[in-house]
Amino acid sequence: MDCCGAKELKKHFRDEEVDLRLMDEILDKYKNVPGSLITILQHAQEIYGYLPLSALEYISRETGIHTSQIYGVATFYTQFRLNPVGDNLIMLCKGTACHVNGADRIEEAIVEELGIKNGETTEDNVFTLNNVACLGCCSLSPVMMINGITYGSLTPDKAKSILREIKEATLQKRGEK
Amino acid sequence: MKVVVGLGSCGIAAGAKKVYDELKEQVDQGLDIKLDITGCVGMCHLEPIVDIYYDDGQFDRFVKVKDDEIIDLVNKAKEKNIIEDKKISSEDEEALKKQVRIAIENCGVINPERIEEYIARGGYKALEKCLTQLSQDEIIEEIKISGLRGRGGAGFPTWFKWNAAKVEKETPKYMVCNADEGDPGAFMDRSVLEGDPHRVLEGMIIGGYAIGAQEGIIYVRAEYPLAIKRLEIAIAQAKEKGYLGKNILGTGFNFDIRIKAGAGAFVCGEETALIASLEGERGMPRLKPPFPAQKGYWGKPTNINNVETFANVPWIIRNGGKAFASYGTEKSKGTKVFALTGKIKKGGLVEVPMGMPIKEIIYDIGGGILNNKKFKAVQMGGPSGGCVPAFLEDVTVDYESLTKVGAIMGSGGMVVMDETTCMVDMARFFLDFTRKESCGKCVQCRLGTKRMLEILERIVEGNGREGDIELLERLAVEVKDGSLCGLGQTAPNPVLSTIRYFRDEYEAHIRDKKCPAKSCKPLIHYEVADNCIGCGVCRRNCPVGAISGKVKEVHVIDQETCIKCGKCYEVCKFDAINIL
Numbered sequence: 001m002d003c004c005g006a007k008e009l010k011k012h013f014r015d016e017e018v019d020l021r022l023m024d025e026i027l028d029k030y031k032n033v034p035g036s037l038i039t040i041l042q043h044a045q046e047i048y049g050y051l052p053l054s055a056l057e058y059i060s061r062e063t064g065i066h067t068s069q070i071y072g073v074a075t076f077y078t079q080f081r082l083n084p085v086g087d088n089l090i091m092l093c094k095g096t097a098c099h100v101n102g103a104d105r106i107e108e109a110i111v112e113e114l115g116i117k118n119g120e121t122t123e124d125n126v127f128t129l130n131n132v133a134c135l136g137c138c139s140l141s142p143v144m145m146i147n148g149i150t151y152g153s154l155t156p157d158k159a160k161s162i163l164r165e166i167k168e169a170t171l172q173k174r175g176e177k
Numbered sequence: 178m179k180v181v182v183g184l185g186s187c188g189i190a191a192g193a194k195k196v197y198d199e200l201k202e203q204v205d206q207g208l209d210i211k212l213d214i215t216g217c218v219g220m221c222h223l224e225p226i227v228d229i230y231y232d233d234g235q236f237d238r239f240v241k242v243k244d245d246e247i248i249d250l251v252n253k254a255k256e257k258n259i260i261e262d263k264k265i266s267s268e269d270e271e272a273l274k275k276q277v278r279i280a281i282e283n284c285g286v287i288n289p290e291r292i293e294e295y296i297a298r299g300g301y302k303a304l305e306k307c308l309t310q311l312s313q314d315e316i317i318e319e320i321k322i323s324g325l326r327g328r329g330g331a332g333f334p335t336w337f338k339w340n341a342a343k344v345e346k347e348t349p350k351y352m353v354c355n356a357d358e359g360d361p362g363a364f365m366d367r368s369v370l371e372g373d374p375h376r377v378l379e380g381m382i383i384g385g386y387a388i389g390a391q392e393g394i395i396y397v398r399a400e401y402p403l404a405i406k407r408l409e410i411a412i413a414q415a416k417e418k419g420y421l422g423k424n425i426l427g428t429g430f431n432f433d434i435r436i437k438a439g440a441g442a443f444v445c446g447e448e449t450a451l452i453a454s455l456e457g458e459r460g461m462p463r464l465k466p467p468f469p470a471q472k473g474y475w476g477k478p479t480n481i482n483n484v485e486t487f488a489n490v491p492w493i494i495r496n497g498g499k500a501f502a503s504y505g506t507e508k509s510k511g512t513k514v515f516a517l518t519g520k521i522k523k524g525g526l527v528e529v530p531m532g533m534p535i536k537e538i539i540y541d542i543g544g545g546i547l548n549n550k551k552f553k554a555v556q557m558g559g560p561s562g563g564c565v566p567a568f569l570e571d572v573t574v575d576y577e578s579l580t581k582v583g584a585i586m587g588s589g590g591m592v593v594m595d596e597t598t599c600m601v602d603m604a605r606f607f608l609d610f611t612r613k614e615s616c617g618k619c620v621q622c623r624l625g626t627k628r629m630l631e632i633l634e635r636i637v638e639g640n641g642r643e644g645d646i647e648l649l650e651r652l653a654v655e656v657k658d659g660s661l662c663g664l665g666q667t668a669p670n671p672v673l674s675t676i677r678y679f680r681d682e683y684e685a686h687i688r689d690k691k692c693p694a695k696s697c698k699p700l701i702h703y704e705v706a707d708n709c710i711g712c713g714v715c716r717r718n719c720p721v722g723a724i725s726g727k728v729k730e731v732h733v734i735d736q737e738t739c740i741k742c743g744k745c746y747e748v749c750k751f752d753a754i755n756i757l
Contacts, residue, residue: 034475037457038440042399069458076459076616077440079399096362096559096592097518099606108742133443133610135400136364137187138516138592139221139524148402150190 012075013053014083020058022047031063037073041080050081078132085128086121087170090163091145095134098141106142107131109156113163126170127163178210179230180251183285185217185371186403187364193225195244203248210251216372218285219526223269226285229254238270239263269523272542277504278528279512280328280488281365284372289407292414295375301420303494307383308428311494313343316387320490322498324510329355329446329483330558330587331663332509332576338480341470342388345478350390352381353474353481355451356397356404359443360559361610363590365514366484368526370397370404373488374411378434380487382421383494385432388480393434396451399441408436443560443614447662448473448481450616461616462662483588485514505531509575513586519556519593520547529574536570539593550595553694554678558587560607560614561667563674564600583674585667599696600679601686605633607671611664621659625652626668633672639699641687646676695756698741702757705732705745709753715745 026043030036040063044055051074060067074080092110094103107118110129114122121128137143140152144159151162182188182197197214204212218226223240227247230236237259239250250260278284287294295301307316321336342350354377358366370377381393397405412434415421423431437455444450445460452474454460473479489511493501502510509531515538518524522544529538535555539545546552554564563584565572572578576586594603612626629652632645653669660666676683685691692700705715711729723739726732734745746754 035455035457038454039437039457042438042440072459073457077442079441094361096556096590096606097524099361100519100592100594100598100603105743132400133359133614134361134363136358136367137190137221138362138364138518139187139224140190141518143190150186152187152190 012082013056014050015053018048018052018054020055023055023058027059027062037063037065037070038077041070041074045080048084050084053082084121085130086125088127088146088166090127090129091132091135092118092129093133093135093137093141093143093145094131095136095138095141097138098134098143101141103142105156106144106154106159109159110144110163113160126167178232178255179213180210181213181215181228181230181288183216183218183224183226183228184214185285185368186401187221188217188224188226189403191221191224192244196225196227196242196247199244199247200251208248208251210255213288214290215287216284216289217368217526218273219281219368219528220269220273220523221525222523223265226265231257238265240265240269268544272523272544275537275542276528277512277530279492279501279504280376280485280514281369281372281526281528282492283376284368284526287373289372289374290410292375292411292418295373296418299495300375300491301379301418303491304379304382304420305426306494307386308426308430313387313389316383316494317343319494319498320387323489323493323501324498324505324508325486325489325493325501326509326576327483328485328489328513328588330561330585332586335482335486338470338482339384339387341468342390342478342480345471347478348389349392349477350388351474351477351479352385352388352390352393353451353455353479354381354393354395354484354487355446355448355481356395356401356484357439357446357451358398358401358484358588359446359614360561360588360590362518362556362559362592363516363588365516365526365589367401367404369484369488369514370401371407374404374407375415376491377408377484377487378411378415378421380482380490381434382425382432383490384480384482384487386430388478390480391431391433393432394455394474395434395436396439396445396455397436399438405436405438412436442616443610444616444662444664447664450662451481452479459616461618462664464661485589506573506575506577508577509586513574513589515574515589515591517543517591517593519591520550520595520598521545521593522547531575532573534571534573535565538574538591539570543593546593546595548595550597553594553596553598554600556584556592556594556603556671557590558585558670559590560611561585561663561670562587562590563670564594564603564678566678583670583677585670597694597696599637599692599694600675600682601633601692602637602694602697604672604675605630605637608633608668611668615664615668619660619662619665621656622661622665622668625656625659626665628652629656629669629672636683636686637692637697637699639686639690639697641683643687645687646680646683650676701741702736703734703739703741703743703745704755704757705734706753706755707731708751710751712751714748714750715754718744718748720744 118131143152227239325335326332442460445454449463450460469479514528554566556564608630617623709731716724723735
């Protein structure tokens with residue numbers, strides 16, 4: 001990683017101390033199975049919530065796949081994240097049916113309520129907003145999914161009040177309220 | 178008495194899980210009923226749906242059941258005291274009867290997590306027949322007679338693909354199921370996988386036997402966790418029963434299936450990109466030929482079919498290719514599942530014979546346009562497709578007719594639009610999607626879609642220039658010609674088809690700086706009409722304080738302050754806010 005772009009590239013990653021041994025079981029299972037890079041990355045993300053730089057380097061060392069190739073795969077697929085997300089990941093559906101039924105107005109309401117744009121995390125780390133292509137619940141459009149729960153037939157006001165409830169619950173859980 | 182709750186993804190989103198949990202709790206405390214689940218029956222607009230089967234064999238379907246109503250409903254039903262308000266309307270039942278269900282015949286009927294129920298409905302009979310009575314060629318011949326064509330979009334004859342993989346000498350061979358349903362606005366495959374997973378497995382095993390493969394892979398979107406879970410359960414059950422694994426049904430045929438979760442890339446629906454992704458790489462398409470049938474997964478003969486294609490196979494083997502071919506048109510045989518969404522009253526999943534006119538699907542099955550607005554167009558085939566305008570509502574749904582009018586069959590997304598949908602904005606929406614999803618391999622696709630998007634963006638923002646339409650048309654040809662795979666070759670379709678049928682809307686945006694659908698924000702403004710009674714509701718609801726006026730006097734909107742959020746239009750009870 002000493003080529004000219006290395007410094008720039010590093011900016012894309014979050015390099016935190018993580019327990020790399022958590023990946024050993026997965027690596028033992030898959031490192032000798034050709035074509036398993038995506039599966040390994042999916043498991044790594046499940047463990048850490050995102051893909052830390054050190055984890056990618058560890059995967060490279062263990063599997064022999066070059067870091068550049070791993071970076072290529074990690075940035076190609078929308079599922080993979082190079083940065084941590086907040087406690088609640090908002091997946092706002094921007095599929096065709098949702099678009100026709102006003103997903104843009106829901107997005108505006110979320111942006112207004114939380115002050116973050118697509119891909120960003122709130123300062124208090126409670127929410128991350130991610131626009132997604134389609135959640136497949138088209139007849140309930142517009143929809144968003146938070147922590148695996150789908151909220152359908154949204155209006156801007158309904159979306160805002162759902163976010164407030166979740167924020168309240170999150171802060172309570174943290175013991176801040 | 179048996180109570181069955183529909184637990185598909187949309188049912189759960191509508192609150193079906195809460196209904197189920199409520200019942201479960203009561204059953205645990207002694208409520209005397211048999212509680213069960215099923216997949217999506219396709220009437221998403223009526224979810225949560227609860228079916229009650231009485232001991233005398235009678236059956237009632239209840240719709241839009243809330244969790245605080247269910248116990249009362251069940252208790253009353255036990256005494257044959259039916260809450261009529263909650264029963265499905267005869268109109269909705271009629272809509273169901275107009276359909277012909279083959280691929281989704283079991284969806285919403287059986288418990289997808291129990292193999293016994295699939296077997297009881299004739300499941301795995303087709304596999305047994307294939308393995309014990311039919312040769313590989315006979316199976317392929319039966320599929321040929323049925324006229325089955327790929328349900329993923331392109332409509333390539335299934336028998337031809339199977340035969341091409343079968344004649345290859347090299348081994349091992351692979352049978353791949355494409356369940357990477359990435360088309361926004363389509364969820365047919367998800368419903369089949371969630372509602373009847375064994376059917377897809379059976380279709381794959383039969384196909385695997387026909388081409389001489391021993392390994393099957395299902396490539397599913399990671400966004401479909403419930404589908405993955407039910408497939409895992411189904412695979413384990415099929416293995417236990419001896420329909421999958423070594424020496425299937427004692428015939429010496431070995432076949433295994435594993436699941437590979439995709440990681441979110443629309444382009445992976447293209448078969449060579451899907452193969453690259455299966456191999457753990459960036460999902461970028463490869464040059465054809467060689468075709469996957471010759472050199473696919475790890476360079477070995479590979480056949481890839483869509484979920485719905487596989488779901489038709491067991492039915493065809495059980496009932497014969499001729500029975501399947503008796504539905505549909507001369508060149509498009511059988512049925513097709515559509516996800517009917519958008520501005521439609523009764524959105525959901527419908528399966529109809531090929532050749533049905535679009536208007537029958539929209540009005541007779543879909544119940545017409547939401548809020549009784551005017552039908553404008555229906556978008557078919559998602560980002561690769563085009564729109565069919567209202568004046569062509571007699572066009573029938575089959576591969577040839579749709580292609581002729583500039584749309585495509587696609588995977589089955591059918592998004593209905595009304596007079597308030599701006600067609601230029603729709604084109605922008607799809608281009609924005611394909612621009613993001615372009616893998617970047619071909620310059621024309623990577624940069625061409627970006628340039629086209631920029632032009633569309635400036636048009637909807639009111640900065641369109643004279644000549645932009647022609648420029649879009651020219652770029653469209655170049656993107657189509659210069660792209661390796663289907664994504665780029667079809668990406669300009671939504672633009673071309675909206676220009677073809679709604680050129681006047683493009684011109685209104687560019688020349689008059691007006692959006693005829695009154696949807697593009699930079700081109701509209703709000704005004705209070707003379708019939709305002711001065712109630713003050715709009716003034717109180719305006720988030721930026723742009724509305725002023727005394728009580729009982731006509732109010733005024735300050736255009737400088739107004740952010741065009743539309744709140745006043747929504748809250749006014751007297752239709753006194755005009756969009757101009």
